[in-house]
Amino acid sequence: xxxxxxxxxxxxxxxxxxxxxxxxxxxxxxxxxxxxxxxxxxxxxxxxxxxxxxxxxxxxxxxxxxxxxxxxxxxxxxxxxxxxxxxxxxxxxxxxxxxxxxxxxxxxxxxxxxxxxxxxxxxxxxxxxxxxxxxxxxxxxxxxxxxxxxxxxxxxxxxxxxxxxxxxxxxxxxxxxxxxxxxxxxxxxxxxxxxxxxxxxxxxxxxxxxxxxxxxxxxxxxxxxxxxxxxxxxxxxxxxxxxxxxxxxxxxxxxxxxxxxxxxxxxxxxxxxxxxxxxxxxxxxxxxxxxxxxxxxxxxxxxxxxxxxxxxxxxxxxxxxxxxxxxxxxxxxxxxxxxxxxxxxxxxxxxxxxxxxxxxxxxxxxxxxxxxxxxxxxxxxxxxxxxxxxxxxxxxxxxxxxxxxxxxxxxxxxxxxxxxxxxx
Amino acid sequence: xxxxxxxxxxxxxxxxxxxxxxxxxxxxxxxxxxxxxxxxxxxxxxxxxxxxxxxxxxxxxxxxxxxxxxxxxxxxxxxxxxxxxxxxxxxxxxxxxxxxxxxxxxxxxxxxxxxxxxxxxxxxxxxxxxxxxxxxxxxxxxxxxxxxxxxxxxxxxxxxxxxxxxxxxxxxxxxxxxxxxxxxxxxxxxxxxxxxxxxxxxxxxxxxxxxxxxxxxxxxxxxxxxxxxxxxxxxxxxxxxxxxxxxxxxxxxxxxxxxxxxxxxxxxxxxxxxxxxxxxxxxxxxxxxxxxxxxxxxxxxxxxxxxxxxxxxxxxxxxxxxxxxxxxxxxxxxxxxxxxxxxxxxxxxxxxxxxxxxxxxxxxxxxxxxxxxxxxxxxxxxxxxxxxxxxxxxxxxxxxxxxxxxxxxxxxxxxxxxxxxxxx
Numbered sequence: 001x002x003x004x005x006x007x008x009x010x011x012x013x014x015x016x017x018x019x020x021x022x023x024x025x026x027x028x029x030x031x032x033x034x035x036x037x038x039x040x041x042x043x044x045x046x047x048x049x050x051x052x053x054x055x056x057x058x059x060x061x062x063x064x065x066x067x068x069x070x071x072x073x074x075x076x077x078x079x080x081x082x083x084x085x086x087x088x089x090x091x092x093x094x095x096x097x098x099x100x101x102x103x104x105x106x107x108x109x110x111x112x113x114x115x116x117x118x119x120x121x122x123x124x125x126x127x128x129x130x131x132x133x134x135x136x137x138x139x140x141x142x143x144x145x146x147x148x149x150x151x152x153x154x155x156x157x158x159x160x161x162x163x164x165x166x167x168x169x170x171x172x173x174x175x176x177x178x179x180x181x182x183x184x185x186x187x188x189x190x191x192x193x194x195x196x197x198x199x200x201x202x203x204x205x206x207x208x209x210x211x212x213x214x215x216x217x218x219x220x221x222x223x224x225x226x227x228x229x230x231x232x233x234x235x236x237x238x239x240x241x242x243x244x245x246x247x248x249x250x251x252x253x254x255x256x257x258x259x260x261x262x263x264x265x266x267x268x269x270x271x272x273x274x275x276x277x278x279x280x281x282x283x284x285x286x287x288x289x290x291x292x293x294x295x296x297x298x299x300x301x302x303x304x305x306x307x308x309x310x311x312x313x314x315x316x317x318x319x320x321x322x323x324x325x326x327x328x329x330x331x332x333x334x335x336x337x338x339x340x341x342x343x344x345x346x347x348x349x350x351x352x353x354x355x356x357x358x359x360x361x362x363x364x365x366x367x368x369x370x371x372x373x374x375x376x377x378x379x380x381x382x383x384x385x386x387x388x389x390x391x392x393x394x395x396x397x398x399x400x401x402x403x404x405x406x407x408x409x410x411x412x413x414x415x416x417x418x419x420x421x422x423x424x
Numbered sequence: 425x426x427x428x429x430x431x432x433x434x435x436x437x438x439x440x441x442x443x444x445x446x447x448x449x450x451x452x453x454x455x456x457x458x459x460x461x462x463x464x465x466x467x468x469x470x471x472x473x474x475x476x477x478x479x480x481x482x483x484x485x486x487x488x489x490x491x492x493x494x495x496x497x498x499x500x501x502x503x504x505x506x507x508x509x510x511x512x513x514x515x516x517x518x519x520x521x522x523x524x525x526x527x528x529x530x531x532x533x534x535x536x537x538x539x540x541x542x543x544x545x546x547x548x549x550x551x552x553x554x555x556x557x558x559x560x561x562x563x564x565x566x567x568x569x570x571x572x573x574x575x576x577x578x579x580x581x582x583x584x585x586x587x588x589x590x591x592x593x594x595x596x597x598x599x600x601x602x603x604x605x606x607x608x609x610x611x612x613x614x615x616x617x618x619x620x621x622x623x624x625x626x627x628x629x630x631x632x633x634x635x636x637x638x639x640x641x642x643x644x645x646x647x648x649x650x651x652x653x654x655x656x657x658x659x660x661x662x663x664x665x666x667x668x669x670x671x672x673x674x675x676x677x678x679x680x681x682x683x684x685x686x687x688x689x690x691x692x693x694x695x696x697x698x699x700x701x702x703x704x705x706x707x708x709x710x711x712x713x714x715x716x717x718x719x720x721x722x723x724x725x726x727x728x729x730x731x732x733x734x735x736x737x738x739x740x741x742x743x744x745x746x747x748x749x750x751x752x753x754x755x756x757x758x759x760x761x762x763x764x765x766x767x768x769x770x771x772x773x774x775x776x777x778x779x780x781x782x783x784x785x786x787x788x789x790x791x792x793x794x795x796x797x798x799x800x801x802x803x804x805x806x807x808x809x810x811x812x813x814x815x816x817x818x819x820x821x822x823x824x825x826x827x828x829x830x831x832x833x834x835x836x837x838x839x840x841x842x843x844x845x846x847x848x
Contacts, residue, residue: 007491007557009546033542035496041542042494067431070466072459074564074579097521099566118457118465122433133431140498142523155498
């Protein structure tokens, strides 16, 4: 992709009123545009990143047998009345409104009320269990305090997985699998997420949250520095400095962002909708359910909160929108410029064919310093600079975003180098 | 994919109250589930098909230089007041409601009010033009008569492309390109779409619609049987049997489904939002815009309206959810059954590795006739049957969905055969 053609450029205006690091950097770097509080447009760079996160989530959900479906966002009142959630939490959370004929709708903020009656259509015997379905979709919340950029929005991307089981053992088995899939997802997205005990509501002792330690977090957790055991302060009786009951290490208090959560719903929704199955024993039993959420847009915002420096974003490899920024440094010598541009274009073509995805800063009449500053702000893992000077040694300058070291790499080696870098 | 594990089975219940062929077949075959009038859940088969259509649209939009973005569905009142469309058409089309703090929102049914101010952030000079951005997203309409399955919904998938130009010549050039991209999209989706002159509104003589002739269509068009020239009846002075002004052929009246439309917006929205650029002449000019819509969910519904027979759906190759239905025919001889299942599993594995995507009917205890009926209903282009009888000749039975002819193909040739079939 040629940077000169890319929709959504970097902005020199520092957003003093941005409510968070992720809002400020993602906006200045041309990834997102804020439409109103808690509601963002994804520009090409931002959408590429978001799509990479969604794809990682999809792969890991498929790997544990999840089947992708897509439920509507526009939901009918009656199903929410069945569970009582039309009025509690009701409009505190859900946008509710009337359409033609006084028909009442709500916008989806979670989908138990839809997926449970749907499952009922297809489940009758124990042979139909277990299974798990998920969707990746924008959800809506009538949020009192939309803030922190992509971390707390009124419209946001969600992956919600629902699992259906014949008994508690099977639910527990899948719950563990899902927790492991979540750890793989966060790891691939460059996030070290702690597995945190949180309130289980009326039906379980605990649910679990996945929390990423960062000063910008809204949650407070206690976590063991040694073994990683952690609890949300909301349910915890720990104090800072307490001894970890699991390993004897020290429990620390810290701020964190919740990037995922998993619940054993058990029969909470199957009872409400009459979702039962006939067991091998010929008797009717309640189906037991679990639900598992991750917000890809929140993961994106969290990745920026964790991976940035004073100059801009530092994307983790697997979710970077492009692999490397290729920068053509041109000067006043038009003959030299022609050679620089020609080398860059051939390189970009070779990288693209190899399946790597370069972002090519081809702008003419823009100073090298400005191009470097933009590359720092955008934050691709690798920067490759081609100038008259480097070409005198048949080379390009190779620099990692998170490193000050410059290296000269033969132009003919760049494709192989980048392939190796991304395979690691 | 094993059919025994697939979420969303075929249903024997004939939907007598289905409002259309597409609603009936897609529901019975397990592609979609109706949540309420005009609002559907996509089950795994339906979502795969929808995603294939979206991917075709994406490829063709990228090929003409469109850049993908994602705008919100939750939209603020003020931008719609700027154009007057908050009140006209207002709630006739748009779901409008209040959130906390009496803040007023509408749900997106089109996005000119969002994309024009967004473009304004990045356009200042003629050097920033032309460009085109698009999104693929669910849209919402406060539809008075939600009907015809996926053809007229309250929530539906849309691709909307917006283009921005310095002058009318450039808009016209891109408009032609977009029209050609649309023809490629419909062709790839198995739809013969006519390019139909329609009302241009206040700013152009004509806009253009892409219409697919079918008895289930809601639009009436006049079209030339010889050259394909066509007009929507809404603006037409033709009568059935008139002479075609373009080629001397005969104009016929027919029912059709509108699957896409393109408009020259010119300065309608750029004037409202002050979207201007400084020309090479140093003067300020209005940016000229075009907009281009396709509904992937409507394309899906239309494909079923056009491609079905009395037994079920007949998917066009490029949008079929899976390549072939592999059917294991088992009987009472458990030794023979083991061989049939083993052959099927190896075949399914080989097809999957080759990048073909088989749907494997592995159900035990289900009669062959029932499996064939389900395969007919689901409608994959190819059916491959493995039974004790075919294996006696080291073969499988090969049958095209749209053909009665059975062919015996050596098991070792099936992968190559299917590859060739899909490459054609």
